[in-house]
Amino acid sequence: VIGERIARLHAGMSGTRGGAAAVMQFDASSGQVRFAGLGNIVASLCDGDGVRGMPSHPGIVGAQFRKAQPFDFPHADGKLLVMHSDGLQSRWNLRDHPGLFSRHPRIVAALLLRDYTRGRDDCCVFVMRLGGMQ
Structure with a gap:
């Protein structure tokens, strides 16, 4: 499913400058996330104890990439998914902001x-809670 979505994004962006993209699938019954990212997209799973990075592959959707291998992340229920473009600094940490x-x-x-926009680049941030609070 994720590979098909990336392929459709790639086809839809062909003939353009291309871009970065990520696709995530959350299975609420198992609490597992499947993720594939391409280009300068940063994704992380966050909980009260820390952050786990979700790797993106090099490439440009609509122009060139080899394959967007999805990665599985178990036990994601209740965590925050934070995805952002490279216009946001990578040094953010939710623990620096109690509550x-x-x-x-x-x-x-x-x-x-x-607090973390680079200022010289466009920026996109997406945050969602996966499942319920723990």
């Missing part, structure tokens, strides 16, 4: 944009 993890994902995204 932030339990706030609404829009609040988390707004704080990341406010």
Whole structure:
């Protein structure tokens, strides 16, 4: 499923400058995330104890890439998925902001944009809670 979605994105962006993209699938019954990213997309699973990075493959959707191998991440239920473009600094840490993890994902995204935007680049941030709070 994820490979098919990446292929459709690639076909749809052919003939353009191309771009970065990521596709994520969350299985609520198992609590597992399947993720594939291409290009300058950063994705992380966050909980109250820390952050686990989700690797993206080099390449340009619509132009060139080898294959977007998906990665599986078990035990993701209740975690925050944070995805952002390279316009956001990579040094952010939710633990630097006590109580932030339990706030609404829009609040988390707004704080990341406010405090960690590089300033010289466009920036996109996406935050969602997977399943329920733990």
